[in-house]
Amino acid sequence: MQKIEHIGIAVQNLDLAIANYETLLNTPCYKTEMVESERVNTAFFKVGESKIELLESLDADGVIAKFIAKKGEGLHHIAFEVANIKQEMERLKQAGFSLINEVPKAGADNKLVCFVHPKTANGVLIEICQEIKF
Ligand code: ZN
Secondary structure (H helix, E strand, O other): OOEEEEEEEEOOOHHHHHHHHHHHHOOOOOEEEEEHHHOEEEEEEEEOOEEEEEEEEOOOOOHHHHHHHHHOOEEEEEEEEOOOHHHHHHHHHHOOOOEOOOOOEEEOOOEEEEEEOHHHOOOOOEEEEEEOOO
């Protein structure tokens, strides 16, 4: 894996969280994007080589809403950039990790993504992502 691409943070209210993180990081949010497949609104900040992704649920019973109901706002996932997501998924499967997605799917910020179940990653939801090149 190449680097921590971004860290995902589950938030209750995206607008309030954007304002808060703009002050915290002292950098403007460079992109907001609705990800239909995940039913979330996202907002991105650049911090050096890595990014922060804020995630707000579009639905009262979406995965992010359920996460917040159970654990409160906070760290949701860590995303690692890989050069070849299919190869990496195969490697992880062979090594016994439980993948949430059978095939890579379109994520936010022009990426193909796949999630590794927290139960096989010491309690942390891991995302692997590969940039879609045009
Ligand atoms: Zn993510």
